[in-house]
Amino acid sequence: MADIFQSLDQLDSEKLQMVVDRLEYRGTYPAFVAMRERYFDSLPLEQCREVLDMGCGTGVVTRALAERLTDEASLTGTDFSAGLIEVARRLAAAEGLGGRISFEVADSHGTRENQNQYDLVVMHTLLSHVTSPAQVLKEAARVTAPGGHVVVFDGDYASITFGAGDPDLNDAALQALLKTVVAHPRAMRQFPELVPVAGLELVGFLPEILAEAGKAEFFESMLDSYRPSMVAAGHIGEEDARRWSETHHAASEAGTFFGSCNFVSYILRKP
Numbered sequence: 001m002a003d004i005f006q007s008l009d010q011l012d013s014e015k016l017q018m019v020v021d022r023l024e025y026r027g028t029y030p031a032f033v034a035m036r037e038r039y040f041d042s043l044p045l046e047q048c049r050e051v052l053d054m055g056c057g058t059g060v061v062t063r064a065l066a067e068r069l070t071d072e073a074s075l076t077g078t079d080f081s082a083g084l085i086e087v088a089r090r091l092a093a094a095e096g097l098g099g100r101i102s103f104e105v106a107d108s109h110g111t112r113e114n115q116n117q118y119d120l121v122v123m124h125t126l127l128s129h130v131t132s133p134a135q136v137l138k139e140a141a142r143v144t145a146p147g148g149h150v151v152v153f154d155g156d157y158a159s160i161t162f163g164a165g166d167p168d169l170n171d172a173a174l175q176a177l178l179k180t181v182v183a184h185p186r187a188m189r190q191f192p193e194l195v196p197v198a199g200l201e202l203v204g205f206l207p208e209i210l211a212e213a214g215k216a217e218f219f220e221s222m223l224d225s226y227r228p229s230m231v232a233a234g235h236i237g238e239e240d241a242r243r244w245s246e247t248h249h250a251a252s253e254a255g256t257f258f259g260s261c262n263f264v265s266y267i268l269r270k271p
């Protein structure tokens with residue numbers, strides 16, 4: 001299996017629930033929220049009337065967008081996973097946002113959305129997971145209105161690194177993690193090449209780093225969420241995965257953890 005995010009509906013209910021919990025946790029983790037709010041702040045959100053969140057997952061970013069848009073804005077979230085779209089509808093309704101967001105199952109490589117429909121298309125940690133980042137970016141460009149914006153936020157996941165313990169085990173385990181959950185770990189460093197091909201202009205770039213030293217939280221939750229899928233996919237043995245996880249839980253407990261990963265927000269405009 002290339003990337004569990006390409007086929008979430010094939011996961012058993014326990015692993016799917018771990019993904020749901022991880023996405024919801026991540027979407028409210030302060031450093032992750034700060035990166036999202038920085039790109040929100042760089043956009044003319046009060047002028048946007050038609051907004052699309054592609055690859056919305058559980059809708060944690062879609063709900064945050066709803067809070068930042070005016071009441072006149074129409075907001076749609078789409079995702080490949082029918083299971084996550086069901087969760088997204090339920091969570092939006094629970095927050096009283098059910099009437100403001102429409103959630104639909106769709107493949108971002110080719111949607112049924114109209115050409116030139118949206119003032120803003122958001123892709124928040126989608127592009128590294130799709131089969132063809134170039135095709136998805138072209139589809140986002142197609143559905144964006146002239147003068148409208150496309151925002152691509154994602155991890156430069158090939159930069160992920162952990163400090164504590166055996167460096168060889170860290171390298172092997174992080175490679176196993178990327179094989180399990182990220183189809184294109186270098187998509188964000190290669191991304192500028194895709195922009196002109198999709199007919200878009202690069203108008204803004206926000207480089208970000210998410211790092212934890214001492215006590216881990218974000219990275220500790222990541223280990224717990226994906227370790228069973230890494231083992232199930234055969235990318236790491238159970239014993240190595242357990243040793244790796246225990247090393248970093250112990251480092252966090254002792255206040256000696258180190259982990260970091262670069263993230264990027266690209267702000268694009270359709271001429």
Ligand SMILES: C[S@@+](CC[C@H](N)C(=O)[O-])C[C@H]1O[C@@H](n2cnc3c(N)ncnc32)[C@H](O)[C@@H]1O
Binds near residue numbers: 078106131
């Ligand atoms: C890492 S999650 C991000 C979810 C959400 N944007 C967030 O930040 O919480 C990646 C999402 O992309 C979705 N996805 C993967 N391939 C897709 C595709 N071809 N079309 C639409 N969604 C896709 C997955 O189902 C998953 O919900």
